[in-house]
Amino acid sequence: MAPIRGGNKKRKTDEKDEHNTVLSGSSMESSVDWFMMVSKKIAGHSVTERLSTFEYIFGMSRRTFKYICSLVEEHMTGNFTFSSGMLMSVDDQVAVALRRLGSGQSLISIGESLGAHHSTISQVTWRFVEAIEETGLHHIRWPSTEQEMEPLKSKFEKIHGLPNCCGVIDMTHITMTLPSSQQRADVWRDHMNNHSMLLQAIVDPNFRFIDVFAGMPGKMNEMEMLQNSNFYSLCEKGKRLNGTTLTISEDTELREYIIGKEAYPLLPWLIRPYHEITPTLSEQEAKFNDKINKAHAIAKIALRNLKERWKLIQGPMWRPDKNRLPRSILVCCILHNILIDMEGDMMMNNMSFSGEHDPGYDFTVCESIDHSASVLRNKLAKYLHGKLHY
Structure with a gap:
């Protein structure tokens, strides 16, 4: 008798179905x-x-x-x-x-x-x-009370010696592959000639995101990205970084602030390092820069681990839906925080502390300097230098 056609095929199909439904x-x-x-x-x-x-x-x-x-x-x-x-x-x-x-x-x-x-x-x-x-949005939120903010400020001061500091800010590029024929593709072209979307993040001392803003074209610099964010608007209106002030000298009250690199403007609520164009920094200024740069590394580490863990946004992304992409970036940030909240020390032990979150990208020094912020930075640097030699 000739074999019944399809008998072996049926068995292979069953095996395939079993394989495909193992989840x-x-x-x-x-x-x-x-x-x-x-x-x-x-x-x-x-x-x-x-x-x-x-x-x-x-x-x-x-x-x-x-x-x-x-x-x-x-x-x-x-x-x-x-x-x-x-x-x-x-x-x-x-x-x-x-x-x-x-x-x-x-x-x-x-x-x-x-x-x-x-x-x-x-x-x-x-x-x-x-x-x-x-x-899951409650895993990313700005501390709304002094009781919530105080542990963050205390940790920044304990580890980095920076009083009344609430966070560090940085920006990273989510690179994309877009067809040159796509309408307005050049809007997304950054200074490295890549198509990219920007993510701005403010990070606490535990490497958690406490404010994120995504969706703007990669052609923007750090200052432009900041000024387009809701965080900037709230700070300028006195609705953020408006908690307890700290007396650091007889005539100086230090308000709450965040730390940025030289690409950010110097503002009363955003402190950045002194820019060393020539080797003329004083010992006090150099020590201050060292503290600021070490603290700012927190944001670099958080963004680097975000991209390494959630590789969808590591890039380059193949023709993404640019209307949906900011929401996917946000969710990756939420998941980053969930892992820290749930995994604790295990998550910290698995973090990478070397490498760059934006390899190949550099930044230009922002020339925008608020005079009152410059005076405040000088007094903060003097205060920290005095404590160092106490």
Whole structure:
């Protein structure tokens, strides 16, 4: 008897379906094997056991993953399916979205590894971004009371010797690949001749983001980006950095402030280093610069680790939706803070403290100097120098 055509084909199809649905079919609560299965599916079978663990692949503990699922579970209710037709659970959808944001791989590559169509990967990721934006925003907020701000100021003073400092500010480029034929593509071209979108971040001493602003074209410099932000408007109106002042001399009250590099204007609430055009800095000014630069490194480290952890925004991004991209950047910042809040010392131990968040980019010195801020900086430098030699 001739073999029945399709018999072996059916068996292979069943095997393929089983492979493609290894993520789904049960929630974490009902299956202790879920984490192991999703890890093996993404890592494959040609890597070491360490490299195939859930914690290594997703860069977080199972506890943190469960917390993120709890944030979005009411919003991840779409009937998304794997290629086999099996429904994705909330856990599956979160795993898909985190893989997309964390790996930076193409939709097609992720779809092939997880057994889902690339359009499904895209839809699930965007649904996740919307959900985190709505339910996780409390992980990024400016301290609203003196009781909330005081621990940050105390830590800046304890570690860096800077009294009444509330944060450090920096800016980074999210590079993009845009077709030259795209309308107004040159608007996004920066001074390195890349297409990019900017992210401005203010960072606390724990490497957490406490204010972020994204979406402006890469052609802007640091001062222009700052002046377009809501943070600048609030500070100029006296609604931010308006807490307790500190007496540093008989005639000087030091208000709350943040620290920036020389690319930022010198303002009463934004202190930057002295600019060394020629080697004429006094010992007092040089010591002051050293303190400011060491403190400012906090922002550089935070932005570098943000990009290394969430590789989707590491760039260059292939023809992104520029209307949606700022929201994806925000969600990556929220996830950065969630990891610090949930993982604690483990997150700190895994941070990278070397390298650049904007390799190849430099900045020009901002010439905008507020006279009263210049006087204040001189008195702060004198105050710190006096404490150093006390």
